[in-house]
Amino acid sequence: MVLGGSLGDIQPFLYLAEALIERGRSVRLCTDPMYQQMVEASGAEFVALASTDPRQIARDTYALRKRLGRAYFLRRFLVAAEPDANYLARMVSACTGAGALLCNGVVGFATHIGQKLNVPTGIVLFAPFHPTRAFPVPIGPQDVALPGTGNLLTHLLLHEMYWLPNAPWINRWRVESLGLPALNRWWPPQDSSVHRFFAFSASLLPSIRDWPKNLAICFGSVMDERVLPVARQVVEAARELGLRIVVVGGWGIEKLEASPDVFFTPFVPYSWLFARVQAVVHAAGCGTSAEVLRAGVPCVTVPFAGEQKFWAHRLWQSGASARPLDWKTVSKDAVLKALIAVRENQAMRQTAASLGAQLQAENGVQRTIDLLLKG
16 A cells, blocks of 8 residues: 555555455555554554655645745646655555555555556545536535536546646656556546545445446545634634533644643544544544544534535535534634534434444445455
8 A cells, every 4th residue: 555645644544454454465555654653553564655754744835835825726736746756766666566556645646556567456535536527526616506517627627737737757757667658648547447446435425427437435634724713713612512622633733722621632533532522523524524424423514625625515415514614704603503503403413323323334444445456
């Protein structure tokens, strides 16, 4: 497995690693050094792909985004984020001899190594990033109704915006290092031999009619100074309701002021914590949303970026969440109303419990393994 990103991007693969090892398979997990202890605890072999800390990379990226403003997003789609040659070489070396290759979207280019090795290859995505007429691209506005063709165009546009700046270095790497032919410069490749696994439940987003057969629905951290003011609004509202609060720090929040009713922790397993709380307030990353649903508890969402808006909207539509709050305008009163809703709305609590029961009955890990090893 070749992975990059935050803890939310890594943790689902630890479950996969444990399940594969139980089936007698050996697993090598290649990722950042900060995850070495967790990887080895799963029983998998650990290989470090870089010496950098992804948290520092996230901090540097956020600082650049603040400095450039809107120009940052233009730069992102014009300037390629080409990995270091040593990083790519280490990745190829780590994958050599593998019987199958699985990666996440952060290092999706690892699928080219799978093609070189001619082994079953899959990529796991945490939002439905694949062209469809059913809904618009997950990182865009979710409350705008578009016709089917309009939805499809938003997906195609995003794919093209990613592929155009990255095609030159990927093709150079394919030809010079991997011995593979170059790909079309003007259109992103859709290799039918690569399985695409979507790490969310069909209970929340059923199978999509216009997706090809090699796509399967099988089952984050915010580095942003905007998080802390929102967290303070949430704490104040919860205190007014007489609630005790557990604040999980993650990557993007400083330690809040200590008090008898607020417990701060930099990390705690969500699978353990969420089963013990009345409600969860979160940014609606895919991994956190999945854990909330599995716990069967209602939630309040404050999405900040990326696909968080998509999942916040889906949670609300499912009936298991209050209406998403806008981080730009969120206030203590708005949080207070949302918390009262999730505490007193019995229909919402019942829906959350029902969805939790459905997810508990699913076995996305086993389904992913079966599909990947089938080739």
